[in-house]
Amino acid sequence: MALDSKVPSGPISDKWTSYKDHINLVNPANKRNIDIIVVGTGLAGGSAAATLAELGYNVKTFCFQDSPRRAHSIAAQGGINAAKNYQGDGDSTFRLFYDTIKGGDYRSREANVHRLAEVSVNIIDQCVMQGVPLAREYGGLLDNRSFGGTLVARTFYAKGQTGQQLLLGAYSAMNRQIGRGKIKSNTRHEMLDLVLVDGKARGIIARNLVTGEIERHSAHAVVIASGGYGNVFFLSTYAMGSNATAAWKIHKKGAFFANPCYTQIHPTCIPVSGDHQSKLTLMSESLRNDGRIWVPASLEDAKAIREGKKKPADLKEEERDYYLERRYPSFGNLVPRDVASRAAKERCDAGFGVNKTGEAVYLDFASAIQRYGKEQAYIKGLDANDTKLIINLGAAVVANKYGNLFQMYEKIVDEDPYKTPMMIYPAVHYTMGGTWVDYNLQTTIPGCFSIGESNFSDHGANRLGASALMQGLADGYFVLPYTIGDYLAPDIKTGTISTDLPEFVEAEKKVKDQIEKFINNNGTHSVDYFHKKLGKIMWNKVGMARNAKGLNEAIEEIAALREEFYKDVKVPGTADSFNQELEKAGRVADFLELGELFAKDALHRNESCGGHFREEYQSEEGEAQRDDENFAYVAAWEYKGKPSDAVLHKEPLVYENIKLVTRSYK
Numbered sequence: 001m002a003l004d005s006k007v008p009s010g011p012i013s014d015k016w017t018s019y020k021d022h023i024n025l026v027n028p029a030n031k032r033n034i035d036i037i038v039v040g041t042g043l044a045g046g047s048a049a050a051t052l053a054e055l056g057y058n059v060k061t062f063c064f065q066d067s068p069r070r071a072h073s074i075a076a077q078g079g080i081n082a083a084k085n086y087q088g089d090g091d092s093t094f095r096l097f098y099d100t101i102k103g104g105d106y107r108s109r110e111a112n113v114h115r116l117a118e119v120s121v122n123i124i125d126q127c128v129m130q131g132v133p134l135a136r137e138y139g140g141l142l143d144n145r146s147f148g149g150t151l152v153a154r155t156f157y158a159k160g161q162t163g164q165q166l167l168l169g170a171y172s173a174m175n176r177q178i179g180r181g182k183i184k185s186n187t188r189h190e191m192l193d194l195v196l197v198d199g200k201a202r203g204i205i206a207r208n209l210v211t212g213e214i215e216r217h218s219a220h221a222v223v224i225a226s227g228g229y230g231n232v233f234f235l236s237t238y239a240m241g242s243n244a245t246a247a248w249k250i251h252k253k254g255a256f257f258a259n260p261c262y263t264q265i266h267p268t269c270i271p272v273s274g275d276h277q278s279k280l281t282l283m284s285e286s287l288r289n290d291g292r293i294w295v296p297a298s299l300e301d302a303k304a305i306r307e308g309k310k311k312p313a314d315l316k317e318e319e320r321d322y323y324l325e326r327r328y329p330s331f332g333n334l335v336p337r338d339v340a341s342r343a344a345k346e347r348c349d350a351g352f353g354v355n356k357t358g359e360a361v362y363l364d365f366a367s368a369i370q371r372y373g374k375e376q377a378y379i380k381g382l383d384a385n386d387t388k389l390i391i392n393l394g395a396a397v398v399a400n401k402y403g404n405l406f407q408m409y410e411k412i413v414d415e416d417p418y419k420t421p422m423m424i425y426p427a428v429h430y431t432m433g434g435t436w437v438d439y440n441l442q443t444t445i446p447g448c449f450s451i452g453e454s455n456f457s458d459h460g461a462n463r464l465g466a467s468a469l470m471q472g473l474a475d476g477y478f479v480l481p482y483t484i485g486d487y488l489a490p491d492i493k494t495g496t497i498s499t500d501l502p503e504f505v506e507a508e509k510k511v512k513d514q515i516e517k518f519i520n521n522n523g524t525h526s527v528d529y530f531h532k533k534l535g536k537i538m539w540n541k542v543g544m545a546r547n548a549k550g551l552n553e554a555i556e557e558i559a560a561l562r563e564e565f566y567k568d569v570k571v572p573g574t575a576d577s578f579n580q581e582l583e584k585a586g587r588v589a590d591f592l593e594l595g596e597l598f599a600k601d602a603l604h605r606n607e608s609c610g611g612h613f614r615e616e617y618q619s620e621e622g623e624a625q626r627d628d629e630n631f632a633y634v635a636a637w638e639y640k641g642k643p644s645d646a647v648l649h650k651e652p653l654v655y656e657n658i659k660l661v662t663r664s665y666k
């Protein structure tokens, strides 16, 4: 099957406008005759559902939490990008477009990224109108901060709780439609299969997670907004429930899965503490605005710190190695995440790590506290040489900016980050891969759309900080509502899709059979036992640094683990009740397939780009080395039964507006 990205012709800055001018529209009266299913009510699904319902479509939403308010999106901390140029620091639509393409190491589709940059400005207006309390400067204007990979301040934020506030906005918009009867919200429901009728997505099979009932739901189109699949690594910064099932089920029904190996490892997370841990915690990238990253300059000091014989404060400035500032003077601590993560790993691998396991570096706010403290003392006419006063004043400014993050750190680590530097280490955080979509955000299944983190998205091989919220809300509020209308226009006379069709019966049976199999398996090991094993393979062999030998081993080990899982997994309880072990079993079964495809994709991509770092392909300085001649394409995999049989389709990436060059942040 040829991959047609359906990018409209014309100059890049006119494509979206001209597209909107020429697509098919559904008139308001006809929208009332059309049903749309939205799976997922995080920022992407919530914003899409609210907008589609406002337009007049009948929307059914599904989420596995008890409320749309609890989607993983609520965890987003640092902010959302938009090319508003409120700071007058040289930002523009083109610059956001350029930064995103470059940040993604030239592995994303130009037209989609330009559209994203264009609509970014609308998102902020929309959210402000909804009452989202974005941070403001003293004069009342919206404030901005900087995120990695950019030289401007374009990140809008609400303290360290941006996702929560944006989600409340989308959720309020959804609630208005729930109140009007335009959205039927199905919470605590999990989509377990997609139903195709005559090759088109026409419904889903879902399990009511409270009663265990298996339900059939029909619609004229299905939108998947189910988030990312980083929990394939077991340990990650994702919400514990985040999973790949919805995306994987549509993959098995014909949706190609793109670039599964593009995963983002975030540099500033609280380090792993032990084997019994089930979750990792992010310290937002916004902290790199003010925090300086360092390790001891000498191996002796690093050892002394690890052994508790020295404290970080004992080391003078010249005894510290601010390695990001040293290696990347222009971007310093604000290099993109993939670059910062690899640099931390490199220092720790070389023996400079600062915690007991040797896998941590410092994120230090002492200079920022001093700087802000002095500024405050000048503003208030106080003594700028009073050290204690300066620290108190500076700490108050830092608390105002990042207070909740500092509090979270102290609760988890039991150390006061105002007094001693935070310890951080990279952790799995975001997946740039996902279901392949064309310009319309439609998968390779007609009528099945994918938005937000669940699609392979606009971020190429590495997402810039604060761009996931931008993409999810762009897709949901501003892109899908147009593109889906174009698809649905010929469907206005179709009428309700019956759930008695044989396709629904067959899909439901398959779902029930798998559930019965799990319940009756009587194995000896819990689901988590297998998930942890999978996570270890993924982290050790498909993680921050990959090589052909490790990837080949991972492929074999994952396939063997999958076999063992089906033979030996124990799922207690019953099928017709609230049963979280059963839910997990289905999700881990899908991770065990996705994990193998992930490794296969990483093995086939004989280059390093963005978050995909193949040890064989690096410069003398340890930087990622792309191979544009052979790999400037999106790798979209077609399901053929087993991950080992998946067939590769390529979407060549054409750069007409941005020159392909070696990425540099020096």
Ligand SMILES: Cc1cc2nc3c(=O)[nH]c(=O)nc-3n(C[C@H](O)[C@H](O)[C@H](O)COP(=O)(O)OP(=O)(O)OC[C@H]3O[C@@H](n4cnc5c(N)ncnc54)[C@H](O)[C@@H]3O)c2cc1C
Pocket (backbone or CB within 6 Å): 039, 040, 041, 042, 043, 044, 045, 062, 063, 064, 065, 068, 071, 072, 073, 074, 075, 076, 077, 078, 079, 080, 162, 163, 189, 190, 191, 192, 225, 226, 227, 228, 237, 238, 239, 242, 243, 245, 246, 282, 284, 429, 430, 451, 452, 453, 454, 465, 466, 467, 468, 469, 470, 472
């Ligand atoms: C700690 C943390 C901080 C972050 N901070 C930022 C930030 O500051 N800025 C930024 O831009 N990005 C940030 N991100 C990334 C960003 O939060 C996510 O990429 C984004 O919120 C994903 O939104 P989404 O709507 O696509 O998916 P999600 O919010 O993950 O929502 C998925 C939805 O799908 C539903 N679902 C999934 N599977 C099924 C199924 N089978 N059946 C039914 N429902 C299903 C879930 O119930 C949920 O409603 C952060 C991520 C983390 C982990």
